[in-house]
Amino acid sequence: MNNLSEHKEKEQKPSLWQLVVSVLGAAFGVQSSKTRERDFKQANPKAYIIGGIIFGVVFVLTLALIVKMVLSQVA
Numbered sequence: 001m002n003n004l005s006e007h008k009e010k011e012q013k014p015s016l017w018q019l020v021v022s023v024l025g026a027a028f029g030v031q032s033s034k035t036r037e038r039d040f041k042q043a044n045p046k047a048y049i050i051g052g053i054i055f056g057v058v059f060v061l062t063l064a065l066i067v068k069m070v071l072s073q074v075a
Helices: 002-011 016-028 033-041 046-074
Strands: none
Touching: 016 033, 016 046
């Protein structure tokens, strides 16, 4: 019976909210072991890779915008 529930959990895709929480937790290093285990049981890592790339791009663009705003205030 336990094997059947594990198989269903592997087939289940993460919700958008679960994906966001996982990517943010991994980025800041505060992910719970329960969430990490759930993520590694997912069958397809593509969603996490794409989410990580999107987070990285948004993070870098946000930092660049903050730096640009600060430098414009100094000059």
